[in-house]
Amino acid sequence: DAGVIQSPRHEVTEMGQEVTLRCKPISGHDYLFWYRQTMMRGLELLIYFNNNVPIDDSGMPEDRFSAKMPNASFSTLKIQPSEPRDSAVYFCASSPTRTALRAFFGQGTRLTVV
């Protein structure tokens, strides 16, 4: 398996623009997580899905952030409008089961909002 695949690897955008981050989880994994990593706050869980259904989005910082999982092999994290403070590395991870949680991470998308 190719592992969790994220795109793009790097994104530079201007403040106010819409940004869409993409994730393809490992095939067969039921859980998908979106994390944000910054020096100040470390790894923060934004939202996670089980079988394509959002279970907990309490970590989503504001209404400007939204996430979808239209099918088992694809998820998006959208920021609209983007702000400089959104600059961070965004990771997607997937896990095969809740009873033996072991999340596997993608390589991340480094977002810079200028």
Place this chain on the structure above:
Amino acid sequence: GQQLNQSPQSMFIQEGEDVSMNCTSSSIFNTWLWYKQDPGEGPVLLIALYKAGELTSNGRLTAQFGITRKDSFLNISASIPSDVGIYFCAGDRVLYGQNFVFGPGTRLSVLP
């Protein structure tokens, strides 16, 4: 939110030395995971622990799930230069109405 504490925050060791780091919380966790992150990459799972008292090894790495379920440690024996990186612990508290959270990390530097 639930907090995990990791110690030490950073450490510098000589190649060949053994390393020990730990992760603690004031609350019970039902899963402990240890990850390593290299610069520019995502965290990579090293060891997963699912039962209190469980001791698991992965090559030169050994981790234990504390009996109280509030802590875990990771040991690395005979360190090598490629052990350099940030080591994160993560815990699962979904069964307690919370979530899957990460500690702040321990940054390991190995001197030749």
